[in-house]
Amino acid sequence: xxxxxxxxxxxxxxxxxxxxxxxxxxxxxxxxxxxxxxxxxxxxxxxxxxxxxxxxxxxxxxxxxxxxxxxxxxxxxxxxxxxxxxxxxxxxxxxxxxxxxxxxxxxxxxxxxxxxxxxxxxxxxxxxxxxxxxxxxxxxxxxxxxxxxxxxxxxxxxxxxxxxxxxxxxxxxxxxxxxxxxxxxxxxxxxxxxxxxxxxxxxxxxxxxxxxxxxxxxxxxxxxxxxxxxxxxxxxxxxxxxxxxxxxxxxxxxxxxxxxxxxxxxxxxxxxxxx
Amino acid sequence: xxxxxxxxxxxxxxxxxxxxxxxxxxxxxxxxxxxxxxxxxxxxxxxxxxxxxxxxxxxxxxxxxxxxxxxxxxxxxxxxxxxxxxxxxxxxxxxxxxxxxxxxxxxxxxxxxxxxxxxxxxxxxxxxxxxxxxxxxxxxxxxxxxxxxxxxxxxxxxxxxxxxxxxxxxxxxxxxxxxxxxxxxxxxxxxxxxxxxxxxxxxxxxxxxxxxx
Numbered sequence: 333x334x335x336x337x338x339x340x341x342x343x344x345x346x347x348x349x350x351x352x353x354x355x356x357x358x359x360x361x362x363x364x365x366x367x368x369x370x371x372x373x374x375x376x377x378x379x380x381x382x383x384x385x386x387x388x389x390x391x392x393x394x395x396x397x398x399x400x401x402x403x404x405x406x407x408x409x410x411x412x413x414x415x416x417x418x419x420x421x422x423x424x425x426x427x428x429x430x431x432x433x434x435x436x437x438x439x440x441x442x443x444x445x446x447x448x449x450x451x452x453x454x455x456x457x458x459x460x461x462x463x464x465x466x467x468x469x470x471x472x473x474x475x476x477x478x479x480x481x482x483x484x485x486x487x488x489x490x491x492x493x494x495x496x497x498x499x500x501x502x503x504x505x506x507x508x509x510x511x512x513x514x515x516x517x518x519x520x521x522x523x524x525x526x527x528x529x530x531x532x533x534x535x536x537x538x539x540x541x542x543x544x545x546x547x548x549x550x551x552x553x554x555x556x557x558x559x560x561x562x563x564x565x566x567x568x569x570x571x572x573x574x575x576x577x578x579x580x581x582x583x584x585x586x587x588x589x590x591x592x593x594x595x596x597x598x599x600x601x602x603x604x605x606x607x
Numbered sequence: 608x609x610x611x612x613x614x615x616x617x618x619x620x621x622x623x624x625x626x627x628x629x630x631x632x633x634x635x636x637x638x639x640x641x642x643x644x645x646x647x648x649x650x651x652x653x654x655x656x657x658x659x660x661x662x663x664x665x666x667x668x669x670x671x672x673x674x675x676x677x678x679x680x681x682x683x684x685x686x687x688x689x690x691x692x693x694x695x696x697x698x699x700x701x702x703x704x705x706x707x708x709x710x711x712x713x714x715x716x717x718x719x720x721x722x723x724x725x726x727x728x729x730x731x732x733x734x735x736x737x738x739x740x741x742x743x744x745x746x747x748x749x750x751x752x753x754x755x756x757x758x759x760x761x762x763x764x765x766x767x768x769x770x771x772x773x774x775x776x777x778x779x780x781x782x783x784x785x786x787x788x789x790x791x792x793x794x795x796x797x798x799x800x801x802x803x804x805x806x807x808x809x810x811x812x813x814x815x816x817x818x819x820x
Binding site: 448 | 666667671672673674676677678680681682683693694695696708712713714715717718719720721722723724726727736749750751752753754755756763765767768769770771772773
């Protein structure tokens with residue numbers, strides 16, 4: 333890098349411009365390219381290519397039919413996820429309905445993420461992770477302060493709730509819109525007495541889940557340590573988000589037709605788009 | 608009020624300052640000040656009471672089932688459980704209950720989720736979300752303010768493979784619970800109108816709400 337004189341605008345400009353082209357691990361690639369995109373996906377179909385930092389966040393609008401692949405690059409990602417109807421964000425992921433309607437609390441391949449309006453928002457096409465968490469929710473400033481000494485967003489231990497709050501503000505939404513979330517990659521199982529059993533790994537590198545947007549959605553990710561992660565250090569690794577255009581789910585889709593509840597969730601979404 | 612002994616008032620911490628019977632299927636809302644106790648009585652047995660709490664000082668701070676579960680490391684609400692807000696703050700403490708545990712993962716029934724669970728023929732039936740929306744409207748609350756709630760007197764086990772469901776209740780006539788407010792709160796209730804699952808024994812009934820100070 334040159335050593336310009338930054339005392340004057342021209343020098344400061346040259347200093348700033350000299351940074352162009354820098355690559356770090358956690359950054360968006362624009363336009364989306366994804367040399368590591370799945371086989372069969374054309375480069376021009378890519379719509380999102382971003383590696384979200386440890387402790388970082390991202391949000392994206394995805395069209396109906398798009399595929400979203402979230403990759404635990406280094407085996408210790410912990411992505412808390414919110415989902416909104418992009419057209420009408422007052423409709424959002426409902427975690428309670430998601431587990432209740434499907435009669436199961438452990439999300440994986442074939443599962444749906446349901447809105448509070450009885451519609452499928454996302455379906456899980458593939459999932460080779462150890463599982464996810466529908467119970468424990470986002471970390472917050474208080475929980476991070478207890479574990480790490482501080483949980484300030486501006487410090488070394490940012491929390492998922494503050495990350496969500498920032499995203500909400502950027503979308504014109506607010507604190508009231510931060511709904512119960514799903515934590516990707518850190519499975520929580522329930523013991524017979526009701527106890528929450530979290531497995532924080534670390535897990536093999538590169539495990540991923542691929543979802544299909546069944547509506548136009550806003551997906552929000554906050555990659556902060558799981559709220560019940562017992563490790564004294566703030567341990568979390570970057571998470572990769574890849575998305576590409578895809579076709580709307582056909583009537584004979586095996587997930588769509590897998591149970592009567594799921595079929596009605598798809599029918600309700602299809603009905604929503606009849607205009 | 609008669610002078611007859613009222614068993615629902617036994618061991619109530621403080622004097623009664625408010626006493627309502629909430630009709631079957633009806634909503635209810637009331638302020639409970641810090642230090643006051645709200646007693647909920649299952650008058651006829653196995654009546655789910657869907658329940659949300661909002662901070663009186665900051666309406667964006669509200670009950671969070673997930674914060675509550677994470678803080679206690681357990682999905683069931685038992686004596687001593689602390690209902691926590693989305694900021695992690697204690698809102699109310701379950702100081703006593705004659706039911707072994709209560710649910711906070713099953714959520715509230717809605718017309719829309721009923722179409723998924725039971726079929727589109729149930730869309731016109733009464734549902735808890737409608738109750739919550741109506742009772743919150745005078746406070747300016749909308750569907751943005753709907754979050755995972757508590758279901759008092761409701762039983763939702765999770766089995767080893769993740770199988771989960773609303774099953775037969777473990778409450779009975781006269782069972783109750785006491786909640787001590789840890790901050791000034793607005794409580795919103797839907798006395799669940801659901802008739803398609805066992806949460807109300809397929810027969811919604813009244814409950815009693817007593818506030819003591």
